[in-house]
Each structure stands twice: as structure tokens, then as C-alpha cells.
Amino acid sequence: MVVVMAPDATDADVAAVVARVEAAGGEAFVSRGVSRTIVGLVGDVEGFGSLNLRGMPGVSEVVRISAPYKLVSRQHHREMSTVWVGPAGHRVPIGPDTFTLIAGPCAVETAEQTLDAARMAQAAGATLLRGGAFKPRTSPYAFQGLGEAGLRILADVRAETGLPVVTEVVDASDVDLVASYADMLQVGTRNMANFALLQAVGSVGRPVMLKRGMNATIEEWLMAAEYVAQRGNLDIVLCERGIRTFERSTRNTLDISAVPVAHSLSHLPVVVDPSHSGGRRDLVVPLSRAAIAVGADGIIVDVHPDPDTALVDGPQALVDADLRALAAAVRQLPPLLGRRPAADAVTD
Numbered sequence: 001m002v003v004v005m006a007p008d009a010t011d012a013d014v015a016a017v018v019a020r021v022e023a024a025g026g027e028a029f030v031s032r033g034v035s036r037t038i039v040g041l042v043g044d045v046e047g048f049g050s051l052n053l054r055g056m057p058g059v060s061e062v063v064r065i066s067a068p069y070k071l072v073s074r075q076h077h078r079e080m081s082t083v084w085v086g087p088a089g090h091r092v093p094i095g096p097d098t099f100t101l102i103a104g105p106c107a108v109e110t111a112e113q114t115l116d117a118a119r120m121a122q123a124a125g126a127t128l129l130r131g132g133a134f135k136p137r138t139s140p141y142a143f144q145g146l147g148e149a150g151l152r153i154l155a156d157v158r159a160e161t162g163l164p165v166v167t168e169v170v171d172a173s174d175v176d177l178v179a180s181y182a183d184m185l186q187v188g189t190r191n192m193a194n195f196a197l198l199q200a201v202g203s204v205g206r207p208v209m210l211k212r213g214m215n216a217t218i219e220e221w222l223m224a225a226e227y228v229a230q231r232g233n234l235d236i237v238l239c240e241r242g243i244r245t246f247e248r249s250t251r252n253t254l255d256i257s258a259v260p261v262a263h264s265l266s267h268l269p270v271v272v273d274p275s276h277s278g279g280r281r282d283l284v285v286p287l288s289r290a291a292i293a294v295g296a297d298g299i300i301v302d303v304h305p306d307p308d309t310a311l312v313d314g315p316q317a318l319v320d321a322d323l324r325a326l327a328a329a330v331r332q333l334p335p336l337l338g339r340r341p342a343a344d345a346v347t348d
Contacts, residue, residue: 002076003039003053006060013058014039020051031071033081033234036060040071040230067265069222071229072236077267083235084347085128085184085207086164092127093345094237094269099334100298100342101326102128102166102271107135107143107312108150111157116305118157120319124327127342128184129154129163130300135312136170136190143311151181158183166209166300172200179204189214189241189276192224202231209300211239211273214252218261225268238262238270239300242277251279251316254287259294271298275316281307284318285325292333298342301326 003017017039018028026043041048045064054062063076070076082095094100103121108114108131118129133150135143146153154165164183169175170191178185184207191197192213201208208228212221225236240259242252254277262270274287288299304310304317318326334341 001041001045001048001062001064002070003041003062004060004076005037005039005058007036009037009058009060013056017053017056017059020053020056021048024048024051029071029230029232031229031232031234036077038071038076038229038234067222068219069226069266071234072222072225072266072268074265074267079267080263081234081267081269083207083237083269085166086346087183090162090164091347092164092342093347094271094298094342096269096297097339098297098342098345099292099330099339100128100271101126101330102130102298102300103303103318104130104163105132105304106130106275106302106310106317107132108146108153109311111153113305114153115157115160117303118161118163120305120323121301121303122161122163124303124323125330125341125343126163126301126303127346128166129157129161130166130186130302131157132168132312134168134170134174134178136168136188137312148177151178155181169197169201172196175200175204179206182206184209184237186239187211187224192216192221195227198224198227199231202228202233205233207235207237208233209237209239209271211241212243212255212258214242214244216243218258218265222262222266225266236268237297238266238268239273240270240277240296241273250277250283252277254278254290256290256294259291259296263295269297271300272296273300275300275302275313275318279313279316281316281318281322284316285322285329288326289329289333292329292337295337299330
């Protein structure tokens with residue numbers, strides 16, 4: 001069961017709902033989004049019906065949710081949500097009315113490389129900069145990222161280009177550090193079921209991009225999002241990045257059907273990662289076109305000024321003609337589906 005607060009509900013109204021539920025022996029989890037506050041209830045659902053929560057000041061409605069992921073479900077939130085990323089004065093939307101290109105280097109290597117990649121991304125229409133300072137790798141001997149030095153580079157590049165930063169956090173103990181530099185925190189495929197990390201990013205007050213685990217079902221993915229939401233953060237963007245199947249022609253198999261399925265089950269925006277799903281430069285643009293056609297709210301793409309020397313995932317990074325083709329797709333295709341570029345909707 002969830003209690004949906006009215007847009008003009010005060011903190012005192014929310015506190016009163018929480019107090020009434022807790023007095024009845026239940027638990028109440030408050031999650032705040034840009035446009036509304038939701039209170040998720042855990043306990044005796046039948047007993048909650050006698051509390052007259054619907055009649056309390058500031059309460060818009062009380063909804064009984066059958067889905068196990070109550071806060072991110074569309075059962076209480078029929079309209080799709082928009083997540084805003086960036087500081088006041090330059091907030092970038094990810095949501096149903098726009099199409100957002102997020103691009104940059106898979107890994108931050110040097111200040112020059114990151115700035116060059118950011119400028120390439122911006123020229124292609126990107127409004128958010130992705131870049132990894134912490135890199136969870138399959139091999140313990142592979143490049144693991146520059147850590148805080150990489151975060152400082154991203155912050156410097158943001159100051160130079162104006163692009164808000166999306167970067168991955170891999171350990172709950174690093175969440176506060178990464179949040180002090182980043183505008184959006186990314187939870188990668190290997191950490192989708194790291195519940196301590198999910199709870200930590202849900203508590204820090206930054207939008208979260210949650211990548212689907214390579215072996216996860218859509219329900220498991222949404223349940224992971226629920227961990228974030230339950231800690232008070234409804235500003236979550238889901239990212240389909242390919243799943244592990246028997247097919248070996250691509251790095252992963254892009255589950256393109258996951259976009260409309262997730263949209264049907266959840267109010268959260270959904271973006272697609274064509275770089276890590278295909279794993280090949282020649283597949284990124286076709287998969288991006290497919291993502292746009294199926295209704296994705298954006299894509300996140302690897303860009304590198306010199307892919308042959310990249311320390312991470314060079315074979316999938318875009319440059320030159322492929323980047324120009326991506327820019328054309330992002331410019332031409334979303335308007336056919338009633339979407340405008342996120343750059344046209346950046347707000348104060």
C-alpha cells in the first residue's frame with residue numbers, strides 16, 4: 001500500500017502520516033520525487049484501512065499495490081516520470097517528452113582525453129557527460145579507474161563544457177565521495193543486486209541510473225530500483241544494457257523489448273546502452289536507432305578521441321563518421337515519435 005501526498009503537502013503532513021502508521025505497528029518509507037512524495041507502507045495492510053489515511057491533511061490518495069515493487073510501480077503513478085539531472089540553472093530532463101543523449105569516455109584516463117571526448121559528445125548533441133572514475137572489471141589486473149583523481153577531472157570538464165556528470169559508484173563506502181563530484185550516480189550491471197550500495201545511493205540525494213544486471217529479469221531489475229526508492233529517492237532512471245545469452249556474436253544481447261515492458265510496469269524513465277550491449281562500434285548506431293524507435297527516453301554511448309589507445313572498451317567507442325551518424329539519428333528520429341531533444345528542454 002502507498003500513500004500519495006498532494007503536491008502542496010507539507011513536511012508536517014508527511015510526518016503525521018508516518019506517525020499514524022508507526023503508531024499502528026507498521027513501517028513507513030518516505031520517497032520524494034520532483035513532483036510528488038510517496039509514503040510506502042509495510043505491515044498489516046488490512047489494518048491500515050481503518051486508519052483513515054485518505055482523510056488526513058495533504059493526502060491525495062491511498063492505493064493498494066499488488067506489484068512487489070510498490071514505489072516504482074505504475075499502479076499508483078500512471079503518468080511517466082521525468083528525472084532532472086544537474087545543478088540549478090542547468091537541469092537536464094530524462095523522461096517521456098524528450099530524448100536525452102548521454103555520452104563520453106567509458107573510463108577517465110587523462111584530463112585531455114576526457115575534455116576531448118566531452119567536446120565530441122557535446123557536438124553530437126549530448127547534454128550529459130558519462131565517464132568512469134571507478135571501473136569494476138572482470139579481471140583484477142585490468143584498469144580499475146583513477147578514483148578521486150578521475151572525479152576531479154570530470155568536475156573540471158563539467159566546468160569547461162557545462163555538461164552535468166554521470167559516473168559510476170561501485171562501493172557503498174564511496175557514495176558520499178562520488179556524490180560530492182557527480183550530478184548523477186550510476187549503478188552498473190555487476191552491482192544491480194548489491195543491496196547495501198542501492199540503499200546508500202538512495203539516501204544521498206542524487207539522481208540514480210540503475211543498469212540492469214546482465215543476468216537479471218525485469219522484475220529483479222525493478223525490485224533493485226525499489227531498494228533505491230525505499231530510501232527516499234524516486235529520481236531513478238533505468239538502463240537496459242544487454243543481457244547474457246547463448247549468443248556470442250555480440251558482447252551481450254540487447255533486450256530491446258525491455259524498454260516497453262519496463263515502461264508498462266514502472267513510471268521510471270528507461271534509457272538504453274548500445275555500446276556495452278553490442279560491444280562493437282559498427283553496432284552502436286543501429287542499436288541506437290532501434291532504441292529510439294521502441295520508445296527509449298535516451299541512450300548512453302561511449303565516445304573516445306583515440307579508441308585504439310583506450311584503456312577500456314576501445315572497440316565500441318564512437319569517433320568520426322560513426323559519431324556523425326549517431327548525431328544525425330538523435331537529431332532526426334525522436335521528433336518522428338513526438339519527442340524533442342533534451343537540449344531544448346534544459347531548465348532553471
